[in-house]
Amino acid sequence: MILIKKFLNISAQRMVALMTLVALALLWSAVAWNQQDSETRALNEIRRETAALALLFANDADSTFRSVDHALLELRSTWVNQPSNMDDTVKEYTEFLAGAILQVAIIGADGNLAYSNLGMPKEPTFLGEREHFKVHQGGLQ
Numbered sequence: 001m002i003l004i005k006k007f008l009n010i011s012a013q014r015m016v017a018l019m020t021l022v023a024l025a026l027l028w029s030a031v032a033w034n035q036q037d038s039e040t041r042a043l044n045e046i047r048r049e050t051a052a053l054a055l056l057f058a059n060d061a062d063s064t065f066r067s068v069d070h071a072l073l074e075l076r077s078t079w080v081n082q083p084s085n086m087d088d089t090v091k092e093y094t095e096f097l098a099g100a101i102l103q104v105a106i107i108g109a110d111g112n113l114a115y116s117n118l119g120m121p122k123e124p125t126f127l128g129e130r131e132h133f134k135v136h137q138g139g140l141q
Contacts (some may be wrong), residue, residue, distance in 0.1 A: 064100050071097055079106060079115070090117045107133050 071093040078089040090104045094117065108114035111128020113121070127133055 064097075067097055068100050071101060075104060083115075086115060087117070 075086075075089060075093065078085055094101045094104070104115070104117045105113060106115040107127045107130075111126050111133060113125040113127055128137075
């Protein structure tokens with residue numbers, strides 16, 4: 001009889017240990033699944049937010065480029081047709097496009113600085129060796 005009680009006692013202890021292990025395994029499985037699910041949802045949300053921000057940035061960049069392009073066309077027209085109004089036109093566009101236009105400079109066909117909204121230097125400034133000038137002169141391919 002003592003042997004049976006001892007066997008049942010050991011079996012009960014094993015049963016409790018086994019049930020505890022099963023319960024822990026289920027608990028950790030649930031925790032792992034919940035963690036994976038949370039991570040997946042967070043990554044999906046990050047992807048959506050990133051896509052939305054990229055679209056906003058693209059639209060803002062497009063709008064800025066179009067505005068600067070328009071300003072450049074207007075500035076060119078003013079320089080060609082009414083050079084005496086250049087300062088006013090530059091001021092108007094640099095205020096409107098604050099941060100996008102920092103300086104307006106015009107290089108004459110001879111390569112010398114012909115206009116700058118930051119003020120003209122006392123001595124002639126030759127900029128004809130600059131790559132951006134040469135490209136417009138057709139010197140670089």
